[in-house]
Amino acid sequence: MEIIQTENLTKRYKRYKKQEGLMGSMKGLFHREYEEKTAVDAFNMTVNKGEFVGLIGPNGAGKTTLVKMLTGIIAPTEGTIQVMGYYPNKLEKAFKQQYAVVMGQKSQLFFELTTEDTLKLFQQIYNIPEDQYKKNKNFFVDLFQVKDLMNVQVRNLSLGERMKMELIVALLHNPKILFLDEPTIGLDAVASRQIRTFLKDVNESKGTTILLTSHYMEDIKVLCKCSIVMNHGRKLYDGNTDLLFEQYQKSKKMTIYFENNADSGIPESCRILEKTKDKLVLEIPKEITEKVLEFYIGHYSIRDIGIEEEEIGSVVERIYREV
Amino acid sequence: MKNNFKFLSALIKLRLSHIMTFRLGFFGPFFIDTSYFLVQIFAFEAIYGHVDSIRGWGHGEILIFIGTFSLINALNMTIYFFGVISIPEKIQTGELDLYLTKPVNPLLRITFEKVNPGSIPLLLFSACIIIYGAKECGTSFSGANVIGYLLMILLMAILYYDMELLIRCFAFFVFSVNNLVKIESTAIELCLKIPGIAFYGIYKVVFYCILPYGIIATLPTQMLIGVLSLKGILFGMTIVCVFTFLALSFWKYGVHKYESASC
Numbered sequence: 185m186e187i188i189q190t191e192n193l194t195k196r197y198k199r200y201k202k203q204e205g206l207m208g209s210m211k212g213l214f215h216r217e218y219e220e221k222t223a224v225d226a227f228n229m230t231v232n233k234g235e236f237v238g239l240i241g242p243n244g245a246g247k248t249t250l251v252k253m254l255t256g257i258i259a260p261t262e263g264t265i266q267v268m269g270y271y272p273n274k275l276e277k278a279f280k281q282q283y284a285v286v287m288g289q290k291s292q293l294f295f296e297l298t299t300e301d302t303l304k305l306f307q308q309i310y311n312i313p314e315d316q317y318k319k320n321k322n323f324f325v326d327l328f329q330v331k332d333l334m335n336v337q338v339r340n341l342s343l344g345e346r347m348k349m350e351l352i353v354a355l356l357h358n359p360k361i362l363f364l365d366e367p368t369i370g371l372d373a374v375a376s377r378q379i380r381t382f383l384k385d386v387n388e389s390k391g392t393t394i395l396l397t398s399h400y401m402e403d404i405k406v407l408c409k410c411s412i413v414m415n416h417g418r419k420l421y422d423g424n425t426d427l428l429f430e431q432y433q434k435s436k437k438m439t440i441y442f443e444n445n446a447d448s449g450i451p452e453s454c455r456i457l458e459k460t461k462d463k464l465v466l467e468i469p470k471e472i473t474e475k476v477l478e479f480y481i482g483h484y485s486i487r488d489i490g491i492e493e494e495e496i497g498s499v500v501e502r503i504y505r506e507v
Numbered sequence: 508m509k510n511n512f513k514f515l516s517a518l519i520k521l522r523l524s525h526i527m528t529f530r531l532g533f534f535g536p537f538f539i540d541t542s543y544f545l546v547q548i549f550a551f552e553a554i555y556g557h558v559d560s561i562r563g564w565g566h567g568e569i570l571i572f573i574g575t576f577s578l579i580n581a582l583n584m585t586i587y588f589f590g591v592i593s594i595p596e597k598i599q600t601g602e603l604d605l606y607l608t609k610p611v612n613p614l615l616r617i618t619f620e621k622v623n624p625g626s627i628p629l630l631l632f633s634a635c636i637i638i639y640g641a642k643e644c645g646t647s648f649s650g651a652n653v654i655g656y657l658l659m660i661l662l663m664a665i666l667y668y669d670m671e672l673l674i675r676c677f678a679f680f681v682f683s684v685n686n687l688v689k690i691e692s693t694a695i696e697l698c699l700k701i702p703g704i705a706f707y708g709i710y711k712v713v714f715y716c717i718l719p720y721g722i723i724a725t726l727p728t729q730m731l732i733g734v735l736s737l738k739g740i741l742f743g744m745t746i747v748c749v750f751t752f753l754a755l756s757f758w759k760y761g762v763h764k765y766e767s768a769s770c
Contacts, residue, residue: 197766257604258767275762280610292605294521296528301521308517309611311510337528 187361187393188231188254193263195224195249195417223249225417226263231395233360236387238408238425239397242500246417247397251363254395255285268360281310284354288366291346292353295339299349302338303356310357317356324352328382344375348382355386362386364396368403380406401493405429413503420503429493432502436473437492440464443485451476462487467494514611515619522622536625540584544577544629547699548636554700562704568732570640572702574633575660575731576724580699581629582664583671589621591671595678598761601768614758618668637731644732652733655740659727662747667723669750672758679761694718702728719746 201217202208224246231237241247252258253265256272256279265272270279286292293302307317325331328348333341341349347367354362364383368376384407387394398404404411404425411428413421421428442462450456450466454476458465468476473491480486526533551573561569594617597603606613641648648656674687698714703725706714714721726743729735 252604252767255608257607258765259763273763275607277610280608283608285605285608287604290602290605294525296525297521301524305514305517305521308510308514309609311513311610 185233186230187233187268188229188395189266190227190229191264193224193227193250193253193265194222194261195246195253195258196261197221197223222417224253224260227414227417227419229412229419229422231393233393234387234391235410236383236394236408237396238404238411239395239414240404240411240500241414245415245500247414248365249417250414251285251365251395251397255283255363256280281357282359283361283363284357284359285363286350286354286365286367288347288369291350293338293346293349296337298335298337299352300334302353306353306356312357320356320358321352324355327385328352328378342375344371344378347371347375347379351379351382355392358390359392361393361395364394366398367396368398368400376400376402383407401433401495401499405493413500415500420500432499433470433494434502435467435469435494437494438466438468438473438476439490439492440466440480440486441488443487451479511611511615515615518616518620519622522620523624526624533625536623537628540626540629541632544632547577548573551700561702564702564704565644567640567643567645568728569702570643571637571731572724572728573699574636574640575727576699577636578630578633579660579664579667579723581626581633582660583667584626584629585623587618587668588671589623590618591668591675593617593621594672594675595684598678598765599768603765604767607762607765613762641731646732648731648733652731656727656731659730659743662743663723663727666719666747666750669747669754670718670720672754673750676754676757676761679764694720698723716746719750722746
C-alpha cells in the first residue's frame with residue numbers, strides 16, 4: 185500500500201544573480217537579474233507502507249528539499265505530492281500527528297533540561313494519553329538502554345546519546361512515517377551502529393515507514409532494502425539497494441597499519457591513495473578485496489587493518505555517468 | 508481548546524524550569540527590569556515635573572497614562588515579547604521547520620515559549636503608579652470604569668502583540684528586519700512619553716491608525732478617567748480587529764511562502 189507518492193514534483197528557487205564588485209552591487213540596487221535553481225526536478229517516487237527507503241545523493245542533490253516538501257515545510261513549485269493521503273503543505277494537524285522528522289543538524293531537545301522534560305512537552309504536543317505515553321517511553325528507553333540518561337541535562341550528553349534521545353522524542357507518538365535526515369552525521373562507529381540497530385528494530389517491530397537520507401553508505405546498506413539515488417534534483421536510481429551496490433560500487437578502500445616500517449608491495453589493479461612509513465591506503469576493486477586482504481595478512485606483520493565502502497560521491501558520480 | 512491549554516501549561520512549566528536552571532538568569536531580569544522602569548519614571552518626571560496640563564490632562568492623568576503604558580509593556584515583556592522577537596531568527600536559520608512539523612499551532616508555541624517572569628515586578632510597579640495617579644486626580648472611579656479599563660488593557664496588549672508580530676513577519680520576505688524594529692522602538696519611545704491626545708492632524712492619523720502605538724495607553728487611560736466616548740471604544744475595538752486580522756494573515760502568508768534555510 186502506497187504511503188508516499190509524488191509525480192513530477194519540482195521545486196525551483198529564484199535567486200539574485202549578483203554582479204561582481206561594487207559597481208555590480210550598485211547596479212543591483214536598481215536592476216536585478218535573477219536565476220532559477222531547480223532543487224528538485226520532475227521527481228517521481230513511491231514508498232509503500234512499512235518500507236525502509238534510503239535517499240542517497242551528494243551535497244546539493246536535493247535530498248533535504250525533497251524531505252521538506254514531503255513534510256510540508258515548503259511548498260512544491262510544480263507536480264503532485266501525497267503523503268498518507270494528505271497534501272503536506274496544507275499543514276493539517278491530522279497529518280502532522282502521523283509523522284515525525286529528525287534532522288541531524290537541528291535538535292528538538294531543550295539543552296538545559298533533561299530528555300524527560302522534553303518528552304513531557306511532546307506528550308502534550310501530540311496529545312498522548314498517560315498510559316500510552318508511559319508504554320511508548322518505556323519501550324524506546326529499553327530498546328536504547330538509556331534509562332540512566334533520561335534525567336541528565338541534554339547539554340551533558342554525548343552526540344551519540346543526544347541522537348538516541350532525538351529519536352525517542354520523535355517516535356514517542358508512534359508515527360506512521362519517520363523522516364530521517366542524516367541521523368548519524370558526526371557520530372562515531374559505535375554510536376552509528378547502535379542507531380542503526382534501533383532503527384531496524386523500530387521498522388520491524390512497529391511497522392514504521394522510514395525514509396532515511398544519509399551520506400554514509402553503511403547506513404543505507406545495512407538498513408534500506410530500497411534506495412533512491414538523486415543528483416542535481418533528478419532521480420538516477422530507484423530500486424533494490426543490494427543491486428545498486430552490486431552494479432555501481434566498484435571498489436573499496438583498505439587502510440593498513442604495519443607493525444614495522446614495511447616497504448610493501450602493491451597488488452595489481454590496486455591504486456595507492458596514501459603511503460607513509462607504516463601506513464598504506466589503497467583503492468581496491470571490490471571483487472579482489474579478499475585476495476588483497478589475504479596477501480597482506482600472509483606477507484606482512486600488521487597492526488591494524490580497515491576496509492571501508494567506496495564513498496557515496498564516487499558511486500553517485502558513476503551512476504550519473506552510466507545512467 | 509482544552510488541548511491547547513494543556514500544551515501551554517506544559518510549555519510554560521518547561522520554560523520556568525529552563526530559566527530556573529541558572530540562578531542569575533532567573534533573578535537577574537528582576538533587577539534589570541526594575542532599573543529600566545525607574546529610568547523611565549525619572550525621564551517622565553524630568554519631562555512632566557513642571558508641566559501642569561496637556562489638553563486637559565493634569566499630572567494625575569499623565570501618571571495613569573505612564574502607568575498604563577508600563578503595565579501593557581510589562582504584560583508584553585512577561586508573556587510574549589521574547590517569543591515574538593525570536594521569529595526572524597527562526598525564519599533565517601530554518602529553525603521554524605521544527606515548529607511547522609508539529610501538530611500544534613506554531614505561532615501559539617512561539618508566542619508563549621519564552622515567558623519571562625523577570626518582568627512581573629513591573630506589573631506591580633505599574634499598578635502602584637496607576638493607583639497613585641488615580642489618587643492625585645482626586646476622583647473616584649466607578650466599577651464600570653475599572654472593568655472597562657481592564658478590558659481595554661487586554662485589547663491594547665493584543666494590539667501591541669499584533670504590531671510586534673506584523674513587523675517580525677517581514678523576515679519571511681526580507682533579509683533583515685532591524686530597520687523596521689528601529690522604527691518600532693522609536694514610535695514606542697515617543698508614544699510612551701506623549702499621550703495620544705496631544706497628537707494632531709497627520710500625526711494623529713499616523714499614531715492612531717498606521718502605527719497605532721498612540722492609542723495603546725491613551726484609550727485605557729481615557730476609559731478609566733471616564734472621558735472615552737462610545738466612538739472611541741468602537742474605534743479602539745476596530746483597530747484591534749483590523750491589526751489582528753492583518754498580523755495573522757501576514758503570518759499565514761509568510762508561512763505559505765516560507766522557503767526554509769539550507770542548513
